[in-house]
Amino acid sequence: MAAGRWAGRGDKDGADQAAVDAMRALASTLPVRGVVVIGEGEKDQAPMLFNGEVIGDGRGPECDIAVDPIDGTTLTAKGMGNAVSVLAAAPRGAMLDPSAVFYMEKLVTGAEAAGAVDLDAPVADTVRAVAKAKGGEPRDVTVCLLDRPRHAELARQVRETGARISFIADGDVAGAIMTAREGTGIDLLLGVGGTPEGVLAACAMKCLGGVIQGRFVVRDESERRRALDAGHDLDRVLVTDDLVRGEDAFFVVTGVTDGDLIRGVRYGAHRATTESLVMRARSGTIRFLRSEHRLDRLASYSAVDYLRTGREALA
Numbered sequence: 001m002a003a004g005r006w007a008g009r010g011d012k013d014g015a016d017q018a019a020v021d022a023m024r025a026l027a028s029t030l031p032v033r034g035v036v037v038i039g040e041g042e043k044d045q046a047p048m049l050f051n052g053e054v055i056g057d058g059r060g061p062e063c064d065i066a067v068d069p070i071d072g073t074t075l076t077a078k079g080m081g082n083a084v085s086v087l088a089a090a091p092r093g094a095m096l097d098p099s100a101v102f103y104m105e106k107l108v109t110g111a112e113a114a115g116a117v118d119l120d121a122p123v124a125d126t127v128r129a130v131a132k133a134k135g136g137e138p139r140d141v142t143v144c145l146l147d148r149p150r151h152a153e154l155a156r157q158v159r160e161t162g163a164r165i166s167f168i169a170d171g172d173v174a175g176a177i178m179t180a181r182e183g184t185g186i187d188l189l190l191g192v193g194g195t196p197e198g199v200l201a202a203c204a205m206k207c208l209g210g211v212i213q214g215r216f217v218v219r220d221e222s223e224r225r226r227a228l229d230a231g232h233d234l235d236r237v238l239v240t241d242d243l244v245r246g247e248d249a250f251f252v253v254t255g256v257t258d259g260d261l262i263r264g265v266r267y268g269a270h271r272a273t274t275e276s277l278v279m280r281a282r283s284g285t286i287r288f289l290r291s292e293h294r295l296d297r298l299a300s301y302s303a304v305d306y307l308r309t310g311r312e313a314l315a
């Protein structure tokens with residue numbers, strides 16, 4: 001709700017800061033002894049929700065926390081669709097620490113084709129495997145790709161199979177989840193995106209019964225060194241369980257701007273409505289939450305002021 005106020009205001013840093021501040025204020029009330037494994041970066045760049053920060057009320061179970069207060073900061077700043085706010089939790093030590101490498105090659109698909117795909121296989125085989133698992137032909141498959149020059153050859157290979165492509169400007173966490181949700185029209189996500197977003201997507205896939213396979217992509221020699229020093233094998237295909245171990249993962253995503261997965265925040269006079277998916281891996285329960293909020297009432301006690309907007313709210 002704090003992030004949604006920034007939709008279309010042309011200020012991606014302001015949007016992100018508002019989301020981080022709100023998430024930090026509320027995370028401190030969670031009944032956990034949480035460590036931020038995926039946050040806003042190293043402590044010297046991020047005053048809040050930095051990697052390694054201890055959050056929660058210090059009384060509950062020990063857990064790893066992964067956050068992306070806004071996945072799609074540019075989408076938010078431009079008022080474009082599919083920006084979401086994400087938080088995941090798993091037992092302490094279950095999540096892979098992705099901080100050494102920025103990018104990861106990804107393949108994500110839902111439950112039907114989960115056992116039939118392989119990141120090492122040619123793209124045509126992957127598309128065919130997904131089509132077959134879903135009882136169709138490659139032309140029935142829609143592949144989600146981040147719209148980036150680096151994906152030109154990948155797009156060519158996908159098109160050659162007869163499959164369709166849905167390009168997204170940003171936000172491959174939502175793109176990944178869409179592969180596993182009925183009615184989104186997306187069957188498969190391919191391409192290179194952020195590594196933290198890959199671990200977050202893995203938490204979601206655990207809950208949805210889908211799969212993610214990934215491989216680190218280093219940008220230069222110094223990143224390569226950092227990755228090797230952190231003990232990563234750069235050739236290895238990482239599967240969902242390498243990114244988050246076990247079945248005890250929790251994942252929640254809330255729409256910031258309207259998207260194909262969920263709606264964004266809508267505001268009225270002292271009111272707001274939000275949509276979230278709240279999921280648990282062990283039970284496989286997926287809760288679709290449509291909430292109506294009374295911002296005037298929240299104002300009397302909430303740590304977050306949802307009534308103020310823009311830079312004024314950050315002052």
Ligand SMILES: O=P(O)(O)OC[C@H]1O[C@](O)(COP(=O)(O)O)[C@@H](O)[C@@H]1O
Pocket residue numbers: 070071072073074146148169170171172173192193194195197
């Ligand atoms: O824009 P790049 O460098 O291709 O990185 C892709 C990553 O950026 C995003 O599109 C958006 O991330 P931000 O919201 O942090 O800007 C991610 O969803 C994706 O994984």
